[in-house]
Amino acid sequence: MTAALDHYHARMQRVLDHIDRHLDGDLDLNAVSGVAAFSKFHFHRQFKATFGVSLHRYVQLARLRQASKRLADGEGQSVTDIALDAGYETPDAFARAFRQRFQQSPSSFRKSPDWDPWLRAFGPFNLARSKIMPTTFTPDQVTIRQVAPTRVAIFAHRGDPETLDVTIQKFIAWRKAAGMSPKTNSTFNIWHTERRPANPADYRMELCVGVDANQFIDPAGENVREGEIPGGRCAVLRVTSDTHNLEPAAMYLYRDWLPASGEEMRDFPIYCQRFFLAELEQSTAAELHLPLK
Structure with a gap:
C-alpha cells in the first residue's frame, strides 16, 4: 500500500x-x-x-x-x-x-x-x-560533509510566513540590481524558527547570497547585511524537483536520521543551498544542511 x-x-x-x-x-x-x-x-x-x-x-x-x-x-x-x-x-x-x-x-x-x-x-x-506529498527518505541519501565557511549577503524576513512571497520578490529584485545572478552567486536559506510557529509573527528566516571575500555588499536601502554561514561538519540531504516545502526533508533529518546516527547538532540553524537547474528557476534542487559537532 x-x-x-x-x-x-x-x-x-x-x-x-x-x-x-x-x-x-x-x-x-x-x-x-x-x-x-x-x-x-x-x-x-x-x-x-x-x-x-x-x-x-x-x-x-x-x-x-x-x-x-x-x-x-x-x-x-x-x-x-x-x-x-x-x-x-x-x-x-x-x-x-x-x-x-x-x-x-x-x-x-x-x-x-x-x-x-x-x-x-x-x-x-x-x-x-x-501540499507536498509525503516523501520517503533513507539513511543512504544523507552524507556527512566538511563544509567551508561562506561569506553571504543576508536578506531577512520577519513575520507571518504568508507574506514570505513578497520578501522573496524584493530579494530577487535586490540581487538583480546588485548583479548577483544565481548562476554566479550561490543561494541559501536559513531557518531560525519552525515553518508554522504558533504565533505567525514569530516566523524568522533569511535569504542569502554567497559573495566573494572582495565583493562589495550594497544594501541599497533594503534590509541587507553581511554575514557568514560557518564551516564545519554537516549532515546533507539533497531534494530534487519541487523544493517549495522542504519541511518533510527537515523532519526526516531531525526525527529519523539524527537519533539513529549518534551525532549531535551544532549551535547553528538548519539551512539549505538552492540550485537552479533551468531558466526562470523552474527546475530546482536543494541540499539541506544540518550542522553537526
Whole structure:
C-alpha cells in the first residue's frame, strides 16, 4: 500500500513539474493527464482532490505568477510578449485576467506593484504547492560533509510566513540590481524558527547570497547585511524537483536520521543551498544542511 501511494504521489508531482516547465505551451486536460498516465475522464477530479484547486485554475495562477514576476523584475520585456508567454492569445485578455486577480493593470503593476492583493490572489496556489506529498527518505541519501565557511549577503524576513512571497520578490529584485545572478552567486536559506510557529509573527528566516571575500555588499536601502554561514561538519540531504516545502526533508533529518546516527547538532540553524537547474528557476534542487559537532 505504501509503495503504491508513493507511486501515485510521484505521478502527481510529475504533473506539477510539467506545468512549471511548459507554462507557455499546451496544458489542457488531455496533455496534462497524459504526463501522469491517468485517464482524462477522471484526472480533473483527481487533481482537485489532491491539491484543493482545479487544474484550470492552477494553470491560470501559475501563468499569472510567472507573468507578474516578469513584470516586476525590471527586465524590460514588453507586456505583449509577457502575455503571449503566459498563454494568452491577446494582450487585452491578459490585462483583463491580470486586473481581475490583482486589482492592477499589468503596466501599473510594473511601475509600482501592490503586493497585498497579489498575496491574496495566490492563496489557493500556495496552498496547493504546500501540499507536498509525503516523501520517503533513507539513511543512504544523507552524507556527512566538511563544509567551508561562506561569506553571504543576508536578506531577512520577519513575520507571518504568508507574506514570505513578497520578501522573496524584493530579494530577487535586490540581487538583480546588485548583479548577483544565481548562476554566479550561490543561494541559501536559513531557518531560525519552525515553518508554522504558533504565533505567525514569530516566523524568522533569511535569504542569502554567497559573495566573494572582495565583493562589495550594497544594501541599497533594503534590509541587507553581511554575514557568514560557518564551516564545519554537516549532515546533507539533497531534494530534487519541487523544493517549495522542504519541511518533510527537515523532519526526516531531525526525527529519523539524527537519533539513529549518534551525532549531535551544532549551535547553528538548519539551512539549505538552492540550485537552479533551468531558466526562470523552474527546475530546482536543494541540499539541506544540518550542522553537526
